Amino acid sequence: MSGERSTQPVVFDVNVFVDAVVTGQDSFESWPSPPPTSGHFAADCVGIINDAVEFSLWLSPHVLTNIERVLTASEAEGGFEWEPQPIEDYLDVLVEMAEASGGGVLEPDEAVTDCDDYEDNRILELALASMAVLIVSNDADLLHMHPWRGTAILSPRDFASRVDAARRARRR
Secondary structure (H helix, E strand, C coil), rough: CCCCCEEEEEEEEEHHHHHHHHHHCCCCCCCCCCCCCCCHHHHHHHHHHHHCCCCEEEEEEHHHHHHHHHHHCHHHHCCCCCCCHHHHHHHHHHHHHHCCCCCCCCCCCCCCCCCCHHHHHHHHHHHHHHHCCCEECEEEEEEECCCECCCHHHCHHHHHHHHHEEEEEEEE
């Protein structure tokens, strides 16, 4: 067992990945480390995954497609009007982070209909398929489902704060 790492599988909602790069983050080429340090909780969450210490991130093709959809959409459609190349670069970085953390990209094979919202069910499907111990989301519908089938659902603020507290406790 020497050299093996034990990480806990986690799933982030699309809104966390979008918020990480459209609110207060100058570049997705560099994440705060050791996070959380910025007070920008979505970016801190991605930074925690970038550290690849405690958690393995799981993504799905659906999550990646929806990150692209939101970043591409016009402001009138609730999007951010990003050009294709920065979006492709960001998605590549997320996939690299997921793989480096011990996670990856997974296509869920079991349908979930526990939530009224179609998109939220896709996040729940990914959590189920990856055996995630935690879902991180800013979505009120998902947060109100905590815990879902034994899986904790936390806001980015709560996740980053708890990781910060745990890391501080370990350093003592």
